[in-house]
Amino acid sequence: MTLTLVPPITPLPAPPRPLDVLGVPGQVNLDYAASAPCARAAADAVTELLPWYASVHRGAGALSRRCTLAYERARQTIGDFFGARPGDHVVFTRNTTDALNLLARCLPPGTTVVTFAGEHHANLLPWPRGSVRLPVPESPAGAVRALDAALTELRRGTHANPPVLVAVTGASNVTGERWPVAELALVARRHAARIAVDAAQLAPHAPVDVAALDVDYLAVSGHKLYAPFGAGVLLGRGDWLDAAPPYLAGGGATSHVGSATHDVRWASGPARHEAGTPNLLGAVALAAVCAALADEDRAALHATEQALLTRLREGLAALPHVVELRTFGPDAPRVGIVSFVLPGRDSGDVAAELAARHDIGVRDGLFCAHPLARRLLAEAAARGGRTDLPPTALRASIGLGSTAAHVDRLLAALAELG
Structure with missing residues (x-):
């Protein structure tokens, strides 16, 4: 009797979902607040x-x-x-x-x-x-x-x-x-x-x-x-x-x-x-x-995003050379946006380095909210008694398609910059 070996079955990829977002493999897009990626439904x-x-x-x-x-x-x-x-x-x-x-x-x-x-x-x-x-x-x-x-x-x-x-x-x-x-x-x-x-x-x-x-x-x-x-x-x-x-x-x-x-x-x-x-x-x-x-479970989508946001904010807080900007208290409700600075580092240079060396896209500047951003930078400097904060900030933002791996890649890159 001849034994015929059946090759392992490769599972078929999951069919695309309407809220899957389009992207470029290898690139980590953390700039959703400026322009979110295109959903497959669109x-x-x-x-x-x-x-x-x-x-x-x-x-x-x-x-x-x-x-x-x-x-x-x-x-x-x-x-x-x-x-x-x-x-x-x-x-x-x-x-x-x-x-x-x-x-x-x-x-x-x-x-x-x-x-x-x-x-x-x-x-x-x-x-x-x-x-x-x-x-x-x-x-x-x-x-x-x-x-x-x-x-x-x-x-x-x-x-x-x-x-x-x-x-x-x-x-x-x-x-x-x-x-x-x-x-x-x-x-x-x-x-x-x-x-x-x-x-x-x-x-x-x-x-x-x-x-x-x-x-x-x-x-x-x-x-x-x-x-x-x-x-x-x-x-x-x-x-x-x-x-x-x-x-x-x-x-x-x-x-x-x-x-x-x-x-x-x-x-x-x-x-x-x-x-x-x-x-x-x-x-x-x-x-x-x-x-x-x-047609989606919005509560489940929200919970997923909030878990990623917590991972991002806690990771940034663990980096001694990163200062988060905020208007209200640290526990105020928020969506998937975080702005921060690296003391002594120009925000534009940091954003460029994240893109060139790590394929990570974040935003730098004052985010078309100049009065608020400048005020928050001044308040962050006063809270920490610092004189080395740059005049502009960095912003990481997440949404549909963001993953824990994306967040961790940013945190690892920022740790390396420190």
Whole structure:
């Protein structure tokens, strides 16, 4: 009898999942807070639609009809994902910066905007003169108290209740620390103010529901949310948006254009602010990621990320030559972002060395939040009694696709640099 040896069976690779992220083998990407990698769901949605690509809202052919349907379904999917209410508009923009600039253009005359000095430039620079910029608080509870005091002062002695908008981040792009959005919204409501949330850093890491939070406006970037195809969203109450002049004047934003120069009737709803050929592929990609995230166990995703974040922060704390930056206490809730410095080392040089010698990508600089980053660097120097901290910082950020091996590789590289 001849014995036939059966070769060992090689297990088949696991089928790709919608929330798998694309990447380059060997490269460790720890710069998610700047631009997250592309999710397979986004890439697949774009690939599927590309053969059908045609104009949106402007054609009777089969391709145009299909693209129009895909675009409006994307709007609905994104609105549902973020808890849009009846009367809310979902306006496609380029990114969070574009969305907040759009909102700034739609403020009623005389609106006062209240922000904190810890905001990203996108939530500092668009607002009109006369806006109130509150100091960076020492705690989430301090933020709530500061806002309450500021709004009390604004309303003092007036019975007209002029428009007030509170504009706040959901999570800091410098430290990852989460801001008490729901509590700030309660304060805003008590003072008859509206509230807008920059969710660029919060939305990729945690569920965001405008109805549950009771906020008026939400700004989001697709490139932070694993859909890097140039689309963002401003979602929120339609009355200010419908009353304002169009963000861009052009085709698609009008319901009538006559022969006379000023014979124009502008559209209402999202179309009013979406003149020109829209970014169909960006909208569809962002909707695909929203749909994929909605089908996942968000609590499990959050727990996995928090375990990696703890591993990263504890590893950095164990390195005597690394100083972490923070606004609140060390145990404040946060998303997967950590900023830090190496005393005596230029942050740009460290980032370049990590890339050249270890194939690790991190961010260096002041992260488009110059007032906050400079303040945190000064506070870190004062806490440690140091005079050798560099003028800029390093930032490592994680998300879907990040692993313990990625975190450990960064920690080992930083230990070697020390």
